[in-house]
Amino acid sequence: MNHIISVLVENKSGVLAKISGLFSRRGFNIESLAVGPTEDDKISRITLVVSAEEHSIEQVIKQLYKLINVIKIQELNPSNIVERELVLIKVSTDSKIRAEILEIVNIFRANIVDVSKKSLLIEITGTESKISALEELLRPYGILELIRTGKIACARGSKS
Amino acid sequence: MSKITGAQMLIKCLGNEGVEVIFGYPGGSVIPIYDAIYDSSIRHILVRHEQCAAHAADGYARATGKTGVCMATSGPGGTNLVTGIANAYMDSIPIVAITGQVATGVIGTDAFQEADITGITAPITKHNYLVKNIKELPIIIKEAFFIASTGRPGPVLIDIPVDISKGLIDENIKIKMDLKGYKPTYKGNLKQVKQAAVKIFASKKPVIFAGGGIISSNASGILTKFARETKIPVITTLLGKGCFPEEDELSLKMAGMHGTKYANLAFTNTDLVIAVGVRFDDRITGKLSKFVPNAEIIHIDIDPAEIGKNVKTNIPIVGDAKIVLEDLNNEYKKLVSREGSPDRSDWLNEIKELKKKYPLRYDKDSEKIKPAYIVEKIYEITKGDAIICTEVGQNQMWAAQFYKFTRPRTFISSGGLGTMGFGLPASIGAKVGMADRMVIDIAGDGSIQMVSQELATAVTNKIPIKIMILNNGYLGMVRQWQELFYNRRYSETCIHNCVDFVKLVEAYGGAGFRVKKKCDVESTIKKALEINNLVLVDFWIDREENVFPMVEPGAPINKMLEGK
Numbered sequence: 001m002n003h004i005i006s007v008l009v010e011n012k013s014g015v016l017a018k019i020s021g022l023f024s025r026r027g028f029n030i031e032s033l034a035v036g037p038t039e040d041d042k043i044s045r046i047t048l049v050v051s052a053e054e055h056s057i058e059q060v061i062k063q064l065y066k067l068i069n070v071i072k073i074q075e076l077n078p079s080n081i082v083e084r085e086l087v088l089i090k091v092s093t094d095s096k097i098r099a100e101i102l103e104i105v106n107i108f109r110a111n112i113v114d115v116s117k118k119s120l121l122i123e124i125t126g127t128e129s130k131i132s133a134l135e136e137l138l139r140p141y142g143i144l145e146l147i148r149t150g151k152i153a154c155a156r157g158s159k160s
Numbered sequence: 161m162s163k164i165t166g167a168q169m170l171i172k173c174l175g176n177e178g179v180e181v182i183f184g185y186p187g188g189s190v191i192p193i194y195d196a197i198y199d200s201s202i203r204h205i206l207v208r209h210e211q212c213a214a215h216a217a218d219g220y221a222r223a224t225g226k227t228g229v230c231m232a233t234s235g236p237g238g239t240n241l242v243t244g245i246a247n248a249y250m251d252s253i254p255i256v257a258i259t260g261q262v263a264t265g266v267i268g269t270d271a272f273q274e275a276d277i278t279g280i281t282a283p284i285t286k287h288n289y290l291v292k293n294i295k296e297l298p299i300i301i302k303e304a305f306f307i308a309s310t311g312r313p314g315p316v317l318i319d320i321p322v323d324i325s326k327g328l329i330d331e332n333i334k335i336k337m338d339l340k341g342y343k344p345t346y347k348g349n350l351k352q353v354k355q356a357a358v359k360i361f362a363s364k365k366p367v368i369f370a371g372g373g374i375i376s377s378n379a380s381g382i383l384t385k386f387a388r389e390t391k392i393p394v395i396t397t398l399l400g401k402g403c404f405p406e407e408d409e410l411s412l413k414m415a416g417m418h419g420t421k422y423a424n425l426a427f428t429n430t431d432l433v434i435a436v437g438v439r440f441d442d443r444i445t446g447k448l449s450k451f452v453p454n455a456e457i458i459h460i461d462i463d464p465a466e467i468g469k470n471v472k473t474n475i476p477i478v479g480d481a482k483i484v485l486e487d488l489n490n491e492y493k494k495l496v497s498r499e500g501s502p503d504r505s506d507w508l509n510e511i512k513e514l515k516k517k518y519p520l521r522y523d524k525d526s527e528k529i530k531p532a533y534i535v536e537k538i539y540e541i542t543k544g545d546a547i548i549c550t551e552v553g554q555n556q557m558w559a560a561q562f563y564k565f566t567r568p569r570t571f572i573s574s575g576g577l578g579t580m581g582f583g584l585p586a587s588i589g590a591k592v593g594m595a596d597r598m599v600i601d602i603a604g605d606g607s608i609q610m611v612s613q614e615l616a617t618a619v620t621n622k623i624p625i626k627i628m629i630l631n632n633g634y635l636g637m638v639r640q641w642q643e644l645f646y647n648r649r650y651s652e653t654c655i656h657n658c659v660d661f662v663k664l665v666e667a668y669g670g671a672g673f674r675v676k677k678k679c680d681v682e683s684t685i686k687k688a689l690e691i692n693n694l695v696l697v698d699f700w701i702d703r704e705e706n707v708f709p710m711v712e713p714g715a716p717i718n719k720m721l722e723g724k
Contacts, residue, residue: 013292017279025283067287070341
């Protein structure tokens with residue numbers, strides 16, 4: 001089962017390596033990872049998606065807490081969060097089928113951010129299921145490149 | 161504003177932390193630091209290999225309860241420390257390792273003697289630092305000692321580039337520690353403690369299971385009081401040895417693979433395990449699904465990650481062993497004053513019977529020198545008052561089984577990592593820290609050869625440790641497994657007659673004796689302990705003596721192999 005873990009860390013060099021190293025040596029897999037500074041530039045937020053059983057995820061969180069640079073960890077409840085991922089998809093195309101693809105893009109409220117004679121670059125943000133659906137529809141046209149940022153998520157409501 | 165060098169600041173800060181001794185080895189990147197040591201009152205013990213600097217700092221920390229300090233240069237100096245740091249990490253021992261690093265400007269260029277030691281040691285340190293700005297040096301040192309010695313203790317490494325050591329810093333720089341992500345819990349949740357007291361009160365067959373955490377939190381006093389007042393038997397781990405007097409009738413000594421059969425059977429029959437400062441290692445539990453099949457578990461530990469890691473816990477209590485045990489003792493007393501002491505005489509009788517039925521034993525009538533006999537004699541002659549260090553393997557298990565440990569910090573052994581070659585440097589560290597105590601390394605002929613260069617360290621620094629080699633000409637523990645589980649195919653485990661240990665120690669300036677006859681064992685030990693110098697005694701023991709009882713790897717702990 002996938003779990004979304006949001007980790008606040010001190011924004012210092014080597015911290016990301018310590019966190020990713022902990023995952024590999026304790027035998028846990030990271031499905032996705034996104035990092036960036038928070039409203040306080042001394043603190044960064046790492047959003048991790050981890051595939052693990054309930055018991056293991058507890059152990060991951062406890063082990064993460066032992067890292068001195070880790071300040072706070074939240075496991076986000078998927079039913080009460082806003083989650084987003086940004087994906088860039090380069091699709092092979094030509095003048096004949098471009099309109100067909102544009103139609104799909106519009107339905108998904110995605111954007112075209114670059115056009116060339118033989119390709120389109122599409123930008124989409126959203127949940128994993130929305131992105132997967134678009135990916136499936138575009139696949140038959142030939143996906144040349146696909147780049148994901150990794151998931152970020154925020155709990156709903158005023159509590160941080 | 162007076163300026164001093166980074167190296168001078170380092171030494172000044174170490175002084176502020178109360179450091180009395182550094183175990184180390186110089187090299188290119190730490191020459192500025194060694195230049196500052198030249199003027200310092202802090203003692204420096206020059207080892208002969210950096211691994212032993214880390215082990216000596218570790219042994220010093222275990223014997224004294226203070227934080228041990230080791231130092232090495234960049235590159236190979238640092239990588240040689242790695243085994244010693246990993247050893248301290250596995251056993252939660254507070255050491256601070258200081259390494260030199262190439263200059264900040266050339267880090268990452270594969271410069272001469274460059275190694276990414278913070279990267280290498282990340283998985284085996286509690287925390288580590290690469291000092292990139294000289295202004296951070298004092299605060300990093302303060303934090304390093306704080307982190308190493310508090311919470312669940314462990315090694316911290318500080319990597320100092322040579323230009324930082326040579327650079328200048330304001331001597332009176334103000335520092336303020338701000339560790340946002342580090343707040344160990346010391347006081348256990350009182351509701352949980354009360355629940356635990358009730359559960360213990362109601363238990364018919366409780367055991368206390370005490371580990372190294374008791375020793376690191378200096379809780380053996382309260383543990384002993386609690387066990388005696390509640391009349392609950394005590395089982396220890398290897399690293400818990402000494403936290404409860406083994407001559408006490410409530411002591412079941414050590415459980416596990418080579419533990420006592422009565423401790424293992426008590427685990428199998430108990431209805432409540434009060435685990436304090438232990439981590440349910442596989443060498444203790446054996447087959448996990450069959451471990452304590454009839455018991456509920458109260459687990460007290462300062463590290464929340466240990467709770468529920470290997471076994472399911474009924475009442476978890478995160479906190480310092482000493483503080484939690486004090487609270488638990490008070491809560492239990494309240495119950496007793498209200499309802500009287502519970503009667504557990506049946507359980508205590510059962511324990512007594514088990515102890516009578518399955519004592520640790522060896523062939524006392526044998527003409528050959530049995531290792532257990534040597535250890536018993538060392539116990540008798542030292543009256544149980546020595547600090548015993550061990551190597552790893554059969555020697556370690558015989559020492560653990562047949563010496564009766566009565567005080568904390570008297571048994572110093574590599575538990576988690578199982579590092580051969582630990583005992584000699586650790587005994588050097590222990591003796592430096594506890595100069596007025598007798599320090600004995602019970603060694604094997606295999607382990608000692610991993611670090612025999614340290615005989616020089618002992619002699620030149622006038623550290624009069626005693627080394628008792630239980631020499632069987634084998635890598636004995638592996639040979640034992642080959643005998644029992646690999647059809648006696650002794651692949652690469654015979655090291656018979658490869659070195660004359662007496663000549664070896666004499667070459668370094670120590671005294672050496674060889675004992676081939678049982679009747680000379682006692683007198684030679686006595687003689688060795690009287691000489692105020694490094695002494696090595698080479699005991700030629702029964703070569704194929706095994707460590708029994710033994711739980712086969714992967715078997716439940718109540719199924720023990722026993723010798724003839």
